Amino acid sequence: MILLAKRTSLLRGWRRWLAAFMAGSVGALAMPPFGFLPALVVSLVPAIWLLDGTTGAGASRWAPLKTAAFLGWFWGFGYFVAGLWWLGAAFLVEADQFAWAMPFGVLGLPALLAFFPAFGFALARLLWLPDARRILAFTFALTIAEWLRGHLFTGFPWNSPGMALGQNLWLMQSASLVGLYGLTFLSLCIGAAPAVLLTGRSTRARWTAPALAAAALVGLAGFGFWRVPAEASATVPDVRLRIMQPNLPQDAKFNPRNRDAIMRRYLSLSARPNQNGAAPTHIIWPESAFPFLLHRDAGSLAQIAALLEPGSVLVTGAARMDEPLPGEAVGKFYNAIQVIDDRGTILGSYDKVHLVPFGEFVPKLFDALIRAVGLRQFVHIPGGFEPAESRMALAIPGLPPVAATICYEAIFPGEIVGDGPRPNLILNVTNDAWFGETPGPYQHFAQARLRAVEEGLPLVRAANTGISAVVDPFGRIVERAPLSVETIIDATLPVAEPDSLYSKWGKFSLTVTLVICLMLLVVRRGQHSTFP
16 A cells, blocks of 8 residues: 555656546545545545655756646646536537537636646645645645635635535534635645555654544534534524525526516416415515516516515515616616515615626626627626625515625625624525536535535525525525425524624634644754655
8 A cells, every 4th residue: 555655656747647637536526416525535645645756856946846736737627627517518508609618618717727726736845844744734735725716816716625524514513613714724634634644654653644634523523513503593583485496497597588487487486375374474586587677677566566465575686777877878787686575666686796707797808809709798788797896784674684695606705794784694596507407506505505604694595496495504404495496495584693703703713724834834844855
């Protein structure tokens, strides 16, 4: 077995890059919907051994860093291709216009995202040490790379390694202390530690790090077992939710010719009798529910008013348009959530802040090029959507203050709660019909669920094709609709928990962890300037 570590570190040429790619690919099995935690070990341990083999790579002092960066790129490319291949399904919704671009989504985005682990591997090699502390170097560097991936160029923290721990009910509870990036640090430490079993110079050197990793994993599970109460969460009085999951195909959803059929389907589903007898107080429809501007359609608003019981409200995703400014043909469009009462009056709106690049808007850098070749973004909105300037709590009659999120806004840790008083509920409306029955919707739901644990807030989620759900502040699924099923969910609303440690000090805790880690790496580093 020791020969396995040595042979891996001695790989050169295409075999080295192939090994890195394959190791990264295996890591995707630790992500939803598979959640196979040992896959993270199988992915990270060879990465450590491959980095061991970069010592003395080439005559230049920078050659090892360059080799490490290439290793990181191939490892990341494998990880992202295996974990994000389902993005290609979106290019087949309007295949006549976008199928040709499918390789750019399936391979191009992973190729770009792979530069983040490339940076992480290079930074790890810069801090490399000839003992178990190289596990810390690797963890420190990859955590920084993941934080950068979640923030630079609008950010995309999808399938961060922390999600390997963020799916299990007990293991995910530590997110209430350290958030997604803290879980990423822990996942990388635990997953990479077994590498020293076959490379340590003594029994103690071989077993200390893996034993600490095993103890950390048991400790995380123990904390989760202690934190999750045995009884169900208390519920908010006099709130009866109905979440409508219409399961509309994406190619039908945005076709204006289907507007009447879509409206009939929504109304029919929402009007189904409640087995408990009591009418819902809040009906929730998913993102971009209509192929028209609801706030400008008096007939549809009247139909909604007829649906609602006195005192009840509808909360729905809907595109909206501002009034045009003088000299403009159309106003600015927003991807919004709108609140409508039993008189058909729109009481308030939340406009999406964090838009999807190329899906909802075209970055200015690429706008002229895309228009020159006759292309457009996926959403049929002239000029794309405009982002809201700030995130504010949404006021919905009968509900506590709401942290509204639309689509992938729910994947960004630390961005759920905006300005103003702390909300007591996370509302997420989304449309994952773009991605069919692939891992994509499962991954999206898992990340939204983790936000509930981080913030100590219940999650109410309405998704066109699924996964719609109600989740309590501990991440327990109260109600859930299957993927690709037309259905409704009738549920009560769990009560929020007090502020979590992460909601107060999350960014500070990650900074402290990384600073301590760096201090452990640089202490007496002069004695170990070269890895043998």
